[in-house]
Amino acid sequence: MTPFDNSIGDLLVFFGKTGNVLLVLGIITFGGFLFRSIGQLFDNRGETFVEMPLFIASLLAILLLAVVSLIWSAFFGGRAGLRTLILFVAAIVFGAWAFRYAGQLLTDNAPLFRDMPFGVAFGYVFGALALIGGIWFFLQPVELDGAPRASVIFFRWAVKGFIGFAIAAFLFRLAGRYLGTNGTRKLFRQMPMTAAFGILVILIYTIVSVFAGVIAPFGQEEVLANSNIVPGGDPAVGGDPDYPLGTDQIGRDILSRLIYGAQNTVGIAFATTLLAFFIGGSLGFLAATLGGWLDQVLSRLVDVLMAIPALIFALLLMTIATAWAPKLGIPLTFFMVVIIAVIDSTRVFRLARAVAMNIVVMDYIEAAKLRGEGLAYLVFREILPNATAPLLAEFGLRFCFVFLTIASLSFLGVGIQPPLADWGTMVKDLAQFINFAAFAPQVATAPLLAAGAIALLTVAVNFVVDWMLHKSSGLKE
Amino acid sequence: MSALVEINDIWIEGRADETWMPIINGASMSLNKGEVLGLIGESGAGKSTLGLAAMGFARDGVRISKGSVTFDGIDLINASAAVKRDLLGKRIAYVAQSAAASFNPSHRLIDQHVEGPVQHGVSTRVESVNDGIELYRRLRLPDPDNIGFRYPHQVSGGQLQRAMTAMAMSCRPDLIIFDEPTTALDVTTQIEVLASIRDIVEQFDTAAIYITHDLAVVAQMADKIKVLLKGDEVEEADTRTMLSDPKEDYTKSLWAVRSFKRPGKAAVPEDATPVISVRNVTAAYGKAVVLHDVSFDIHAGRTVAVVGESGSGKSTAARCITGLLPPLEGHVEFDGEALPLDYRKRNKMQLRQAQMIYQMADTALNPRKSIGEIIGRPVEFYMDLKGAKKRERVRALLDEIEMEPDLFIDRLPSELSGGQKQRIGIARALAAEPKFIICDEVTSALDQLVAEGILKLLARLQDTLGLSYMFITHDLATVKSIADEVVVMKDGRVVEQGPKDEMFTPPHHSYTDLLLSSVPEMDPDWLTNLLAERGVDNLGDAAADRM
Incomplete structure (x- = not known):
């Protein structure tokens, strides 16, 4: 029996009594006092313990007690792990x-x-x-006693993928260092591997989404003969070389749908982010430049919008839009773009306003005002060029969030509507296959492909954003 | 007796644009216990880098490539981190240029003061608090018993600088490096800090390296002076020899800077209409009234210097003239006509006639625009010139400010030196072809040689274009060289005004007197004499006044 074997219920009963609570508090406080007093005896420089508040001493005493009791229970209480x-x-x-x-x-x-x-x-x-x-x-062997070991298999895939991408990024950066103009060569020389990886992935995604129709072997809505073909193209475990990534539950080619999904998901996310930046950025700059009541009204409005959880708000509005869209004859996707853009523009507004606030106090803005320049010139010619670096970095991050929001909404069934391919929907549709992971790792891969596509882009964008932030902060030094 | 610090043929490099650029090329120096060495040179001469190297320290992106630094027999370049950790703060201390930026704003002064002694095990917390109070007393800080328990924002800049000196003293180091400790301070505050530093260095027999670009200051502080130019050692000699008999041409040119003086101008006719006339202006930020009934005139082709310490309302007066801060009472006349109080209500013509040059050229030029765009905008905006004509005008303006158009027109402000940036600021003001220019501390962020160049340029432009200047400054040396008339301000009021020659000959208003006598002179005995004249009590009172 160790102190950690008590169930939560016992603890609740114990602390339900006021007397017990006071007793424990008293013991803790006394322990803290004792701890501090002993500390003061040994602290000859008078640095740590002399001015220590009692509550911190008590907390430290509790911490010390916890560590000691953990070690005690490990060695004498038989907790082998x-x-x-x-x-x-x-x-x-x-x-x-x-x-x-x-x-x-x-x-x-x-x-x-x-x-x-x-x-x-x-x-x-x-x-x-x-x-x-x-x-x-x-x-480690892939199979043990005839059963596949999923953890080893997935680990191998992850390592191979990691090394493959690392090599690709390295080659890409190497190519960039010797090709192109002087400016781009210099850029590639200073670029860390992570950024090269990010740029490479974004480049691939862009090419795939632009040329989806040419690259994809089948149409996104095309229902083929065989459903549920296992990814990998190995007939021995239920694959088919014609469909290297297999087919889904109604027999559509997963590879083709992934490629079209890039077009739909990435394209819509990009458009949404642009719209969010247009709304949030221009209003934020206006609020910072003009100040006064306009700033107050806009900022409070944004506060109100930000107080509502974003995903739930989007879900609510999308549900309403689902009812309106057929009546008005406007595609639901259009509603989705506007709704997500407005919700995300609140975050952009905050950033744009904060950045612009620091710029409008500069002397060159004062000089431009005294010259008699109009609002448009001030915002677009004087403020905007100085705010690009943080806004660009935010654009990358915001793009990821928008992208994930669209995937989430699609997963919840109100986003991009079937039969259009979308990565969020693909994860949702194939989700149940994850249960096969333990005995048929190949089958479990099906939903992971779309999820992986989302994860890869998110990581890539963040690498590039990190690099840009680093560069822009370096310029200011 | 061997020297306390010995720097031998040290080479320091900094990383810029993927290559290592030399910063210091083989400098040497040695410093005995109790000696003060003055390091002078323009910005970028490598003064601070050399000062830090004396601690065996190089900033990020900077490396010591060759040479040796020996402190009391310890090789600092090859010393382990543990050895350095034990020395720095305890036996070698550093006082930074901006105390305001160097103190942690969220801890009390005394808590930061005791950190060093307690960490190094020199004394206990209680002992070092008492010692700190004693040091504050010796540095003549007001209310020494309690001032340490304030936060950095609750004391003035000069007091903070002294608190930092006290902090450096807390372990009784053998060497202190002062990196421009008074550059950011007013003349009147500077005196107090200088006197305190000098006293305390003498009392504890501390060696010091005093880095500054102000010759008059270094003359007061140092036993010997070393002059640096672009990382090269120019010469070193003891202070009196150096001042009376400089060997190198560069040193002589430094010494000669303060000699620039404009010839006087004929008196203004009685009935002339002033270009700018400030009439009984009272202005306030919110409820705090910062200008009280201020009046002065600026005539065509004249320079009016407005002097006073920070917070005296000099810049606020300029803001009232430009219309950025509409006055509560009174008004501003231009060529005899009242200007609208708010700049938004002024027309293009009125805005064009009054231009402004700022103190910090860094924040006055948009960092993302090329020089051509910066100067070209007012040309296009006011003169309606476009394309080739605009470019031609910009080139003419660059010629006017003595900068090669081909070389500079496409550069960004970050690719210019401080003095060049200030020239661009002047060109932007000129581009509007104004009658009147406000120069707000335009030379105070610049080295003396560069500042002199700017002053000469402004004087020449005034002669050729007939400009009027309102010259805001706290540096009386600048006033002496460029002004025709002087307005002395204190606490938002005009204390005294009149032609320059009258102002610089006694009798003065007592405040003008204080300002004038606080300007450091090149005489090494100046500070000693001044303190004797004023009496130390007077200095303490001056500090108490500021509370």
Whole structure:
């Protein structure tokens, strides 16, 4: 019996009594006081404990107690898993110390090892262990006693994908360094691998979505003879080389639908983000430049809109739009673009206003005002060029969010309507296949393909955005 | 006795645009205990870099490529992080240029003060708090017992600078590096800080490296002076020799800067209409009245210098003239006609006639526009010139401000030096072909040589184009060289005004006197004499006044 074996219910009963609560609080406070007093005895520099507030001392005392009781329960309470974990951490700590010490001895106290903080040494040792563990797991057999081991299979795919993309990004960056104009060459020289990866992926997505009709082997609505063909194109496990990524539950080619999905999902997301930036950006700049009551009205309006959870609000409005769309004869997609754009423009408004606020106080804006320039000139010629970097970075992030919102709405059934291919809908339709992961990993891949397409683009866009933010902050130094 | 700090043939490089560019080319120096070395040079000469190198430290993107730094027998370049950690703050301290930016705004002064001694184990928290109060007293901070318990925003700039000096002193270091500690301060505040720093360095026999671009200041502080130019050592000598007998041409040119003076002009006829006439202007930000019944005239072809310390209302007066801050009472006349109070109600013609040049050229030029666009806009806006004609006019303007058009017309402001940016600011004002220009502290962010170039340019433009200037400044040396008339302001009121020669000959208003006597002079004994003259009590009172 350890302190952690008590059920929550017992605890609730215990703390339900006022007397017990006061007792515990009293003990904690006294413990904190004791802890601080002992600390003060040993703190000869008078730094840490002298001015420590009692509640912090109490919290630290509780923390100390928890750590001690964890270790106690691991070694004397028979919790083997916890004991292994603690021993493992202790081994890395010792390994890190030994690693640094050996490094200092072997390199004759080179600055790298001499000035290495302990945390960094810990990181190196932990990283090395993780790498060895990863390689060991990668080399495990795919099957055990005739049953496929899904975890090993998926891990292998992930590693292969990672290495493949890394090589592709590296080659792409290498090509960029020797092709193109001087400007782009310089850009590629300074580019980190992550950004090269991001740009490459975005480029591929763009090409695929623009030329979807040419690339896709089948139409997105084309129902073919066989349904539920397993991805991989291996007839032995139920695949078909004609449909490399298999077919869905009513026999449409998944590869074709993925390609058309890029066109629909990415295209609509792009249009929505542009609209959101047009609305949010121009209103934000106006609010910052003019200030006064206009700023107040717009800002409070945005506050109200932002107070409503975005996805639920979008869902609500989309439900209404579903009823209106046939009556008005306007496609539902149009409603979706406007609704998501308006909801997301509130975030853009906040950013544009904040950025512009810092710009409008500059002397060059004052000079332009005193010259007698009009509002349009101030906003578009003086403010906008200085706000592009943060807005561009936000554009990338916002694009991801819009994209995910569309996928979520489609998943919930109110977004892009069938038979148009859409990644969110594809995940939803094929979702139940994930249950096959344990014994038929190939089958479980079907819903993961669309989900992976979403994830890959999101990661890629974020890499590029990170890089742009880094670049724009570097310029200001 | 071996030197405390010994820098031997040090080379420092900085990373710019994928290559390493030299910043310091083989400088050497040695400093004994209790000695003060003045490092001077223009901005970009590598003063701060060399000062930091004396701590064995290089900023991010900067590396020490060659040479040695020895502090008390310890090789700082090859020292381990642990050894440096033990030295820095404890035996070597650093006072940064902007105390306001260097203090953490969310901790009390005393809490930041005790960090060093407690971390280094020099003294306990309680001891170092008491010591801090003692240091505040010696640095003549007002209310030394309590000032440490304030937050940085609750004390003035000069006080903060002294609190930072106290902080550097907290471990009684052997060496302090002062990086332009008074550059951002008014002349009257500067005196207090200079005197405090000098006293405390003497009292504790601390060695110091004093970095500045102000020669008169360094003359007061340093035992010996080293002059740097673009990373090269020009010369080094003890202060008196250096001042009386500089060897190198560059040093001589530095010394000669303060000699620029314009010839006087004929008196303005009695019945002439002033270009700008400020009439009984009272203005306020919200409820705080910052200008009280201010009146002065600016005549054609004249320069009126408006002087006073920060917060005296100089810039507010300019804002009233431009119409950015409509006055509560009074009005501004242009050529005898009253201007609308708000700039939004003025017509293009009225706006064109009064232009403005700003203190910080960095924020006055849009960083995303080329020089051609920046100067071209007013040309297009007011003169309605387009295309080739506009470009021609821009080139003519660049010629006018002595900048090569082919070289600069397509550059961005970030590709220019501080002085060049200020020239672009002037060209933008000229492009409107105004009669009247407000120069708001246009030279205070510049080095003396560069500032002198700007002043000469402004003087020449005035002679050829017949411009009138309102010259806002707190630097009386500038006033002496360029002004025709002087307006002295304090607390939003005009204290004294009149022609320059009258203003610079006694008797003065007591405040004018304080301002005039606070301008550092090149004489190394100036500060000592001045303090003796005023008496230390007077200085303390001046500090108390500011509370």
